[in-house]
Amino acid sequence: MIEQLRTLLNTDPPGYEAQNLLALGDRIPPSPEELADLNARHAGVMVLLFQDQSTWHTVLIKRPSYPGVHSDQIAFPGGKHEKADLNLQETAIRETREEVGLLPERIDHLGALSQLYIPPSNFLVHPFVGVIDGPRNWIPEVGEVAEVIEMPLSVIMGAQNVGYHPVTTRYGNMKVPAYQYDGHVIWGATGMMLAELSVALERSGFKE
DSSP states (O other), X not given: OHHHHHHHHHHOOOOHXXXXXXXXXXXXXXXXXXXXXXXXXXXXXXXEEEEETTEEEEEEEEOOOOSSXXXXXXXXXXXXXXXXXXXXXXXXXXXXXXXXXXXGGGEEEEEEOOOEEETTTTEEEEEEEEEEOSOOOOOOOTTTOSEEEEEEGGGGSSGXXXXXXXXXXXXXXXXXXXXXXXXXXXXXXXXXXXXXXXXXXXXXXOOO
């Protein structure tokens, strides 16, 4: 499955059609010209995959409470591109080390999912997929990470696992398409990236 996924991510990732499975309404990604006008900030995140007792998982983090648009939300390790980063994959690697203590050499890089624009924060997020092996000794960065979540990939496989859950947004209380795991509601940009990952896994022959 891993080699099939590597090939797919580097040739034909599922793209926005898959992300849209968890979008709020009919969200249309901005064109390159629109992105230039928006002057969006760039971010890199790491979608980590690992096996535990023959069950595949991914790694999510819960953001701490703070006065911002992503307070308390579930995310992938990652963050804002800095000038010193060689590229956005390096951004994702650096931020992952800072946020959860994972050494860069532990990651077998498979490829990338599709970029995703987040209007509330004006970020263009670039998700990179990698596999890790061996022991996992997460060291969460206190100011950035309230909790590290190891979620089985079975949670995102199949449309039956998408439900509508109440959340509080800047627009007020509403029900949104989301995954749910261990008391966490996973929606918005993270949910959309997971939706694309689920389609990529299905096309790569993933077996639960």
